[in-house]
Amino acid sequence: MYPLKQSSSNYNSSLLLRPDLKEINIPPWKKSWKPSSTKSTRCILQTPESVPLMNNNKSAPVVQETEKFREKSKMKRRDCAANSTALTPIGFLERAAVVYGNCTSVIYKEKAYTWSETHARCVRLASSMVSLGIKKGDVVSVVAPNIPAMCELHFAVPMAGAILNNVNLRLDAKAISNLLQHSESKLVFVDYQSSSAVLEAVSLFPANLRPPILVLITEDNEDDYQINGSADHYQMIYEKLVEKGDTGFKWIRPDSEWEPITLNYTSGTTSSPKGVLHSHRSAFMIAMHSLLHWSVPEQPVYLWTLPMFHANGWSYAWGMAAVGAVNVCLRRVDGPSICEALRKHKITHMCGAPVVLNMITNYLGGKPLDRPVQIMTAGAPPPAAVLGVAEKLGFIVSHGYGLTETGGLVVTCAWKREWNNLPAPERAQLKARQGVASIGFTEANVVEPETGASVERDGTTVGEIVLKGGAVMLGYLKDPEGTSRCMKDDGWFYTGDVGVMHPDGYIEVKDRSKDIIICGGENLSSVEVEAVLYSHPAVNEAAVVARPDTFWGETPCAFVSLKQNVNDKPTEKEMREFCKARIPLYMVPRMVVFLEELPKTSTGKIQKFLLRDMAKALNTKTHVDESDKLH
Numbered sequence: 001m002y003p004l005k006q007s008s009s010n011y012n013s014s015l016l017l018r019p020d021l022k023e024i025n026i027p028p029w030k031k032s033w034k035p036s037s038t039k040s041t042r043c044i045l046q047t048p049e050s051v052p053l054m055n056n057n058k059s060a061p062v063v064q065e066t067e068k069f070r071e072k073s074k075m076k077r078r079d080c081a082a083n084s085t086a087l088t089p090i091g092f093l094e095r096a097a098v099v100y101g102n103c104t105s106v107i108y109k110e111k112a113y114t115w116s117e118t119h120a121r122c123v124r125l126a127s128s129m130v131s132l133g134i135k136k137g138d139v140v141s142v143v144a145p146n147i148p149a150m151c152e153l154h155f156a157v158p159m160a161g162a163i164l165n166n167v168n169l170r171l172d173a174k175a176i177s178n179l180l181q182h183s184e185s186k187l188v189f190v191d192y193q194s195s196s197a198v199l200e201a202v203s204l205f206p207a208n209l210r211p212p213i214l215v216l217i218t219e220d221n222e223d224d225y226q227i228n229g230s231a232d233h234y235q236m237i238y239e240k241l242v243e244k245g246d247t248g249f250k251w252i253r254p255d256s257e258w259e260p261i262t263l264n265y266t267s268g269t270t271s272s273p274k275g276v277l278h279s280h281r282s283a284f285m286i287a288m289h290s291l292l293h294w295s296v297p298e299q300p301v302y303l304w305t306l307p308m309f310h311a312n313g314w315s316y317a318w319g320m321a322a323v324g325a326v327n328v329c330l331r332r333v334d335g336p337s338i339c340e341a342l343r344k345h346k347i348t349h350m351c352g353a354p355v356v357l358n359m360i361t362n363y364l365g366g367k368p369l370d371r372p373v374q375i376m377t378a379g380a381p382p383p384a385a386v387l388g389v390a391e392k393l394g395f396i397v398s399h400g401y402g403l404t405e406t407g408g409l410v411v412t413c414a415w416k417r418e419w420n421n422l423p424a425p426e427r428a429q430l431k432a433r434q435g436v437a438s439i440g441f442t443e444a445n446v447v448e449p450e451t452g453a454s455v456e457r458d459g460t461t462v463g464e465i466v467l468k469g470g471a472v473m474l475g476y477l478k479d480p481e482g483t484s485r486c487m488k489d490d491g492w493f494y495t496g497d498v499g500v501m502h503p504d505g506y507i508e509v510k511d512r513s514k515d516i517i518i519c520g521g522e523n524l525s526s527v528e529v530e531a532v533l534y535s536h537p538a539v540n541e542a543a544v545v546a547r548p549d550t551f552w553g554e555t556p557c558a559f560v561s562l563k564q565n566v567n568d569k570p571t572e573k574e575m576r577e578f579c580k581a582r583i584p585l586y587m588v589p590r591m592v593v594f595l596e597e598l599p600k601t602s603t604g605k606i607q608k609f610l611l612r613d614m615a616k617a618l619n620t621k622t623h624v625d626e627s628d629k630l631h
């Protein structure tokens with residue numbers, strides 16, 4: 001009903017309206033919606049240690065009370081070495097080496113390791129990093145796909161006391177260079193296929209900046225080392241670093257669980273990537289509750305389709321060690337490779353953005369799986385239609401919600417037994433909701449951003465999704481302003497996502513605030529229109545964005561890719577008719593543009609900002625029909 005939008009400028013939605021529409025009765029908080037988590041790329045050094053106290057405005061009285069209790073109960077000490085060892089997920093590996101020592105830890109092509117081998121390799125790697133001069137708090141970057149080295153470096157880098165920075169594989173040389181400079185990375189592990197991009201990235205460093213040490217990850221043999229005659233640029237190859245490490249090395253435990261363990265840059269779906277710092281504590285917590293909420297049993301066979309560089313594979317890069325999983329690594333993620341791996345390795349669990357789920361089900365083309373596979377989907381709204389098809393084929397789908405800033409999934413669509421008896425479309429609708437805060441997290445809510453008041457639990461009143469809990473980041477690297485814009489003094493982390501609270505306490509994401517379309521004063525959820533488009537049998541992928549319109553301010557414009565082998569390709573008119581039969585007329589896309597493929601980020605998110613640019617550039621007049629008469 002009301003303008004509700006966030007953008008990097010102080011967006012005033014009324015500017016988009018016709019003068020006569022300004023009379024619409026808009027509550028003040030909605031009129032002046034200001035971005036809570038606008039992206040900033042300013043570099044101001046901020047010590048992570050200072051961040052945890054930032055929102056703790058109520059801590060003083062609590063501390064006094066605790067002190068009083070201590071005196072009364074004659075407890076001399078509050079904490080001691082026995083009860084305050086820093087929480088860290090690195091301990092999962094030590095335990096795995098004991099419990100699952102002889103069991104397979106990682107499989108890649110013809111190679112396989114056991115958990116005791118993986119543990120020993122990580123210890124040696126960590127000691128070699130220290131020998132190379134890596135010190136506590138240094139940033140060590142990795143540019144690699146889901147290969148065994150990625151699994152190992154999630155442990156080995158923090159074991160050397162350093163901060164792990166996974167670099168998005170699809171970035172170009174300039175972006176990689178910016179990121180390595182911004183993070184002040186001291187050492188970079190480079191997969192041989194990314195060698196030329198990284199070497200170019202380093203060549204772009206200013207002359208006064210010391211380039212990082214480079215280590216090359218080769219695949220099968222040392223020939224890869226000689227790629228493009230680039231050997232001189234590398235200090236060493238990965239396997240040699242493992243070999244020469246000290247097996248007796250005592251890994252460097254964090255002195256405090258608040259010490260950073262990772263620096264993850266966001267996907268860059270809506271703006272430039274931001275450097276998100278997470279502590280050992282938050283990594284430990286997110287890994288634990290991510291296993292719990294997915295009911296992951298001991299020794300699952302886990303297929304790595306979700307990039308580990310994306311929020312540490314939603315924390316499962318560590319979590320899989322806690323349950324002694326077999327990590328099946330895949331360099332390429334496409335329908336045939338995934339389906340072949342599912343069969344060959346008898347996969348029990350995997351994660352993937354809805355786009356991956358869609359890709360697999362399309363590839364299977366209606367042929368059910370040999371055995372059920374648990375899949376956790378998140379990262380973008382999963383259309384109910386996609387969930388329905390996946391379940392029919394034998395996937396047991398779980399749905400979670402989170403951000404790089406929360407280290408993984410902190411809201412999950414906790415499934416109730418009584419829902420099992422509902423008809424399939426109803427089940428899919430329920431599962432498409434993002435859900436409730438997970439057990440290890442504290443709270444999730446939907447609020448009016450101006451007042452911080454909870455919105456009505458009616459499933460229709462929109463507000464901003466806010467989160468609170470131990471897995472929330474320490475802050476953005478060198479960006480205290482950006483940090484305090486989203487981690488507010490009221491003690492909440494503001495996500496920038498727009499959602500509703502259902503009467504049963506489950507949250508549903510309606511859009512990113514930037515993606516909300518305001519058509520003649522009406523807020524229109526692109527996600528709802530996309531859900532309808534996805535239910536068309538010929539549609540492979542769909543995205544709906546705002547197209548500027550002099551009359552309405554904005555109108556919905558749909559971009560659609562069709563399934564392969566569709567004989568009867570629908571026309572634009574037919575697609576619009578299909579929508580008209582299912583959603584209110586004002587939501588019907590005025591244009592439907594067919595593309596071979598929709599542009600996506602490396603983590604499988606549709607890049608709506610590119611589509612918005614395309615929509616803006618479209619010349620054709622929008623359809624003027626009964627959907628316009630509505631206004």
Ligand SMILES: Nc1ncnc2c1ncn2[C@@H]1O[C@H](COP(=O)(O)OP(=O)(O)OP(=O)(O)O)[C@@H](O)[C@H]1O
Pocket residue numbers: 266267268269270271272273274377378379380381382399400401402403404405434495496497509511512603605
């Ligand atoms: N289950 C889900 N349903 C709907 N949206 C989701 C879900 N899970 C995650 N998201 C979306 O993904 C966002 C988090 O993505 P991520 O941290 O990877 O970076 P990004 O937001 O895509 O990148 P950038 O912040 O640079 O634009 C959330 O804010 C939300 O919009």
